[in-house]
Amino acid sequence: MPVPMDLPRAMHKTFVRDKEACASFRKTCPQSLRRLSRLRRISVPAGLLLLLVAGQSVSGQVKMPRLDFHERTLANGLRIVSAENRTSPTVAIQVWYHVGSKDDPAGRSGFAHLFEHMMFKSTRNMKSEMMDRLTEDIGGFDNAFTNDDTTVYYEVVPSNYLETLLWAEADRLSGLNVDAQNFKSERDVVKEEYRQTVLAPPYGRLDYFLQQKSFTAHPYKRPTIGSIEDLNAAALADVQAFHASFYRPDNATLVVVGDFDQQQLDTWIDKYLQPIAKPGSPLPRVTVKEPQRKKEVRFTENGPNVPLPAVGITYLTPPITDADAESLRVAQTILSAGESSRLYHALVYEQQIAQSASATANLLEDVGLFHLNAIAASGRKPEDVEASLLAEVKKMQDAPVSQAELDKAINQIVTSQLLERETNDGKALALGTATVLLGDPNRVNTDLVRLQAVSTADVQRVMKKYFNSENRLVLYYLPEPAKSKPEGR
């Protein structure tokens, strides 16, 4: 059973297995792969986990080609990062808005994500869902996602349609034309998404609670999907206000990767995006600082339809730009990637104390959160699961991991990154993350060096530095009715 806080899942799309290719398989061929892309317009539960590596080599062997890009900033503040890749006649277009669920208006948790859905409704010159038609009907695809820090809209189309998509993105950046009917029906869609992702899965509430409890002051404590009450409170007037506050050229980054000519791209940008005015008002920014944790905090929550107890443990970690970020990613991979990972091997395979166990380094813009999650095996107590999780943490604090384990983790990270770099939209995602969250698009070419520099001593050091009891939050998620009392102090 997957532990829900499994971030790459929401990012790694497995689409475009087209019907022709399926036809010779006897299993029922999915009828509506293309239509499913609308369902994928979902909230990423928390920050963007991108494993940014590039540049030189792994163990002196793997060479990764440089990703050359072109940067431009318009007078209205819009930033453009573009990379020509003429090997295939396709192009990926992404617009990154630097607004996420941490920017939800007061009393409107979930609004940034609800707003993302509204961006597919009518605009000044497009009717509702026209973006889907402009992409899917010519064999491409489109979608969007929202996380704590950003909202990203993306399309992949045959390259001869690039101008059309720039026109369309410019149109929805300049203004929405949403009516009450559209707003209500889309709000219902988001509420249904809440039910499907939070209420229906047996452990949907676990991550919801973990996110809520893990932050005391910072708005990261509001889950991206929001709450039903706040979604109900949202009104049509909020939509226009939110667009005015955050959907402005000086808060957006356009990323274009694929088969185009840079000069031609520049003329289209001049035509469609340059004339959009920059508002005079200042951009609202979250300034709240999350205080350091001083002592261990414990909670117990109960949920309906919980087959077996689950345990979630979180530690606050530094922001995504911190020098320790790579070491934390490596630690996550060693703990959690695959059946030979430490957590799976110890808790699931050897001790059979848990039916699943995972670790996630959720690296965010303001302050990060490292999760350890496990679901107890049948008949096992949450106390035992917690003890086993903490024992694995302690092992990595007491002794360095082996060089073989470190190499395996780096191989896994590099492979997934290379696979992402195969496609234009994967390259665009890497460039967008580097530009918006790391502040420098060239991080796509330098981060492999950082990853390679991670030593077994570094992994041990970050485990000691962040995984201490003062920085720990423990949540037991148990079946109803409550059998155990909260052990909080």
Add this chain to the structure above:
Amino acid sequence: MNQQDDFRRYAPAPLPSSEIKIPTPYQTVLPNGLTLVVVEDKRLPLVSYRLAFRTGDAHDPPELPGLTDMMAGLLTEGTVSRTSRQIAEEVERMGATLHAGAGSDFTTLSASALAVFGDKILELMADVTLRPSFPENEVELTKQNTKESLKQQRAQPSFLANEMVSRVMFGEHPYSRIVPTPESIDNTTRERLVEFHRSVFVPNNAVFLIVGDVDRAVAEQNVAKLFGDWPRSEAVPDSFPQPPDRTKRVAYVIDRPGSAQSNIVISSKGVNRTNPDYFPLLLMHTVLGATASSRLFMNLREEKGYTYGAYSNLDTRRTAGTIRATAEVRTPVTGDSLKEFFYELDRIGSEPVTEKEISDAKSYLTGVFPIRLETQEGLIDQLVQIKMLGLPDNYLQLYREQVQKVTREEIQEVAQKYVRPDEAAIVIVGDGAQVLEQLERYCSEIEFYNTAGKKKDRPTAVGVVTESDDSSLAGTWSLEIQTPFGQDVAATLTLNQNSEGFSGKVESEMGQGELANVTRDGPQFQATLSFAMEGAAMDATISGSVAGSRMDGTISLKNLPALSFSGHRAE
């Protein structure tokens, strides 16, 4: 209105589409008959491998359906020199992937890795291909898992529909069987797997494909070294009976009482993948129902709102095929949906598609094509299809041209030739009693089946049950409880009304119990019961709602997820 407003008003037109560069693969045949196909692609330090055999589920021994699938799944579960766990760990250490799987026409081993590990993963691939050991414990585990997934599949209406379509459309042709039977699983032994592996995995019936950052000559040497000693043997041929000709429209209803939806598949006899009518049919299918802008979707979903999606499916395999139209619709609009389906199936043959429709379909097909080829995995999958389905080697180079040259007249011709609505098979998985009257208007010959595929009597038509029907709760009810394990458990609920209210009991294969604290609110009731299950007593709650002769509800055993049930008043 100024100039700026004008150009903003309408989407700019596309430019002419760019050239697509399709690599020409290097191809050779080793002395033992193994075909090798290599595409050097050095853009990224990755490599993908496929070893594909021209034998698939269609070549299962008739008494052992599912054998190919099981054999393929077990390849990575142990070799003469490696355990299942060792294989998994070696793959993980490299950050690589290694899988095997089977389809109707062919079986594939797939691997991908960083180019630096290309030789290592190739060696592992050779080991699992040539020296699998089919360990007893892994065989046993696979048999258990296969049985479990079979139960889960049987709970899926889409599976039941596909199973029936395959059965009626392919007849004696082996595409008619899509899953193993509990008996064939039981009768599968290690010895049989070993023998079957030896007989179908022959080099002269296989193609080895490589796409990625490799040196062609080195790759050829490595493959020859690892696979060169593999002896040539007799290749299993495709000698199958023809699927039956259809002469009239017949409906096949798989009865699931209480279903809120009808899963509809309307099927006509199709063609195999190399038929010269393939491209006109592909265009026809694109106009009719391939996408969310096609006719079926626009009609049944956008205009009528009967369904979340309505599509067509062009199923063209190596030796036969079907043309299908499908949707899951709300039970009360089953008949209305059939009306729209047949309207569209008639129209595609009776009048030519419009200029805009054919041009949109061509844009779609030529547009999706390069996106599909963007990755190594995407390209190698296409090359596997070409090799396994017998398509010409320049298929990818000619694809866009073939699409472009189809005419409106050709689309109409193939529609008339193949779609044939009057000879179609209508498969419906749904509530038989409720769909019967709706269906009779569109089809005079109707056969009924239960979910196990056994023929059953025609149920009594109840017409469409409306929510407002007020009914007495008292009586005996035959219910099916849906369990998380896939299979339904039959239960009988008895409700007796007396001066003090209701009493009653539940009897099922799982256990039984007396009802207590029965409360009623109109057509709904709730009760608690103490459920005796395998000697232990468990507290449970049950609630149900009656509409006409139908009951739906849930039963919850303490601390476990609620189970849904539905059913009918017993005779």
